[in-house]
Amino acid sequence: MWLIRAFEESVSELVGTGEVVGLVHVSIGQEASAVGVCDVLEARDRVYSGHRAHGHVLARGADPTAVMAELMGKATGLCGGKGGSMHLVDVTHGVLGATGVVGGTIPLALGTALALRETAPGAVAVVFFGDGAVQTGYFHECLNMAALWKAPVLLVCENNGYAEFTPRSAHTPVERVTRHAETYGIDARTVDGNDVVAVREAAAALVAPLRGGGGPALLECLTYRMRGHYEGDPARYREASELAEWKAKDPVRRCASAAVERGELSADDAAACEAAARRAVAAAVAAARSAPFPPPSALTEDVGG
Amino acid sequence: MADTTYIGAINDALASAMRRDPAVRIVGEDVAEGGPFGATKGLAAEFGERVRDTPISESSIMGIGAGMALAGLRPVVEIMFIDFITLALDQLANQAAKARYMSGGQLRCPLVVRTSVGAGTRSGAQHSQSLEAWLLHVPGLSVVMPATAADAGGLLLSALRADDPVVVVENKELYFRKEPRVDLAPVPIGAAAVRRPGRDVTCVATSRTVHEALAAADELARDGTEVEVIDPRTLHPLDLDTIVGSVRRTHRCVVAHEAVRQGGFGAEVAALVQEHAFDALDAPVARLGAPYAPVPVSPPLEDAYLVRAPAIAAAVRSLVA
Structure with a gap:
């Protein structure tokens, strides 16, 4: 979790300097859902994300240097610099897509789940999306079809209470995403999305039946993004008190302090963990910074068609 | 068979x-x-x-x-x-x-x-x-x-x-x-078919309009005008060589399709032909397509909407006139 936090804090700074390019959405404050869910996944599983994807890709084991280089548009990036922040793909680590179109990876994950059921029985497809995506047609169409076909797909909604600039209450009268799952008889849980242990336990409980031929399942992680919708968004649409309240529930610090309290980790080790993450990110930034941009010939390579 | x-x-x-x-x-x-x-x-x-x-x-x-x-x-x-x-x-x-x-x-x-x-x-x-x-x-x-x-x-x-x-x-x-019936066999993507060879005018037509172009070509042949009918079969990647090669021989080109003319595939073909064979053209490329209107239900209106053989024949005649 510290790696994701340190990485995205660095990304935020590098957006400011112009080194990280384009529209960038960080998940600072939402790291527990990425880490808790990905921790129960196996190499054979396949993952999709949305536009706030850095944490999911890193939690799957992607090389931070390659992710940072991708965000800078460098040739050594995960996708050769051609995908960018919203389109991170790392096939080696089972990440098949992320999307700038809200909700757009939900049907992809369902299709992949149907394929996996036949080609890699026991494997699951997972898709991360925000509460904004719950209001798309994709979500509702795919909930129906996933339930109809008992597809081994885990739908993970990171419910941070805001779709872009607008609070949930202005977009839907349905407060809990899991309510939609009930309609289709889908196994669903709502958890404290800032508690990585709770997320992990819920994800493990939901994924196990999927591996045995059941499905689908929905996990709603109640969380909060501590930054604006995108880097540069001053987030004037929310109260300072709300942010302060959630900062007190910071999932990364909370995880570390809980481990120390339980005696699983010394305070020194916890501090060392953060320091190691920051060193790794600093090294990733340095390497990405010195990497070359793609050659002009890359412009029309891998177009297909 | x-x-x-x-x-x-x-x-x-x-x-x-x-x-x-x-x-x-x-x-x-x-x-x-x-x-x-x-x-x-x-x-x-x-x-x-x-x-x-x-x-x-x-x-x-x-x-x-x-x-x-x-x-x-x-x-x-x-x-x-x-x-x-x-x-x-x-x-x-x-x-x-x-x-x-x-x-x-x-x-x-x-x-x-x-x-x-x-x-x-x-x-x-x-x-x-x-x-x-x-x-x-x-x-x-x-x-x-x-x-x-x-x-x-x-x-x-x-x-x-x-x-x-x-x-x-x-x-x-x-x-x-x-x-x-012919034996089922893969047809390569990106390869046009010359449906009818002809020396006077090249007609590039797609889908059902290919058959309208062939009917027009039959009619025109009776008057001594030979139309080469090219069916691109693949719109992308386009077999431009076949089209341009034909136009360089005939010096005239008609493009016809069922879709709305404005912004249609024919516009792309016309642009490509003038880019690649402008010096060979004896007349502007003619473009036939549906009018700028949704498809109507009323039979006479819908019949007028579609590009049929007589319209293609008329376009060819105007080019060779």
Whole structure:
């Protein structure tokens, strides 16, 4: 979790300097859902994300240097610099897509789940999306079809209470995403999305039946993004008190302090963990910074068609 | 030899591909029942759940197909009428078409989409359009448009061996047109067919309009004007060499299709011809297509909407006059 936090804090700074390019959405404050869910996944599983994807890709084991280089548009990036922040793909680590179109990876994950059921029985497809995506047609169409076909797909909604600039209450009268799952008889849980242990336990409980031929399942992680919708968004649409309240529930610090309290980790080790993450990110930034941009010939390579 | 039909060739190609390649799947509305035209008739009985009936959820159906393709299958997604592809363009244009590029070549999305265009059935403006030009504007998609049964089956077979997404744009007015049966064989994507050789005027026509062009050419031949009819078969990647080579011999070119003229495939061909053979042209490229109007239901209006042989013949005559 510290790696994701340190990485995205660095990304935020590098957006400011112009080194990280384009529209960038960080998940600072939402790291527990990425880490808790990905921790129960196996190499054979396949993952999709949305536009706030850095944490999911890193939690799957992607090389931070390659992710940072991708965000800078460098040739050594995960996708050769051609995908960018919203389109991170790392096939080696089972990440098949992320999307700038809200909700757009939900049907992809369902299709992949149907394929996996036949080609890699026991494997699951997972898709991360925000509460904004719950209001798309994709979500509702795919909930129906996933339930109809008992597809081994885990739908993970990171419910941070805001779709872009607008609070949930202005977009839907349905407060809990899991309510939609009930309609289709889908196994669903709502958890404290800032508690990585709770997320992990819920994800493990939901994924196990999927591996045995059941499905689908929905996990709603109640969380909060501590930054604006995108880097540069001053987030004037929310109260300072709300942010302060959630900062007190910071999932990364909370995880570390809980481990120390339980005696699983010394305070020194916890501090060392953060320091190691920051060193790794600093090294990733340095390497990405010195990497070359793609050659002009890359412009029309891998177009297909 | 027994006759075959365009829809029969599609059915044969699907069955053949499914027998040959266990990765092939069919996904769409009513496909287990064979669909409204019988394209998938009998396939569910032979291939079981590899033929997946879906609810009426075009947006997600396209995405499910793309998600299967990204995971190594070869799905054929059926969008019954191209009018409904409007609902599925996000997944086609934003996901399937771009997956390879955006991933820096990590991904392949061998998705095949079958859909149909075609007016003339009095079915109105939402079941009759020819929207293929939209697809040409999205890098990453191959677009094929068969005019014959042999090409309908053969291009579909090739699409099912491609690495990237291919949209097969069929014409429902051709579905039951009888042709002498030929052995089912892959037709290469990106290769035009010269349907009739001619020395005087090149006519580039697509889909059903190919047959209108051939009828016009028959009529014109009686007056001594020989029209070379070229069927591109694939709109992207386009076999430009065949078209330009022909124009360099005939020095005149007519482009004809069923789609709305404005912003149509014909505009692209006309532009390419003047870019590559301006010095050979004795007259401006003539473009025929539907008027700038939705497809009407009223029989005389719809009949006037379509490009038929007399309009093509008139355009050719104006070029050689």
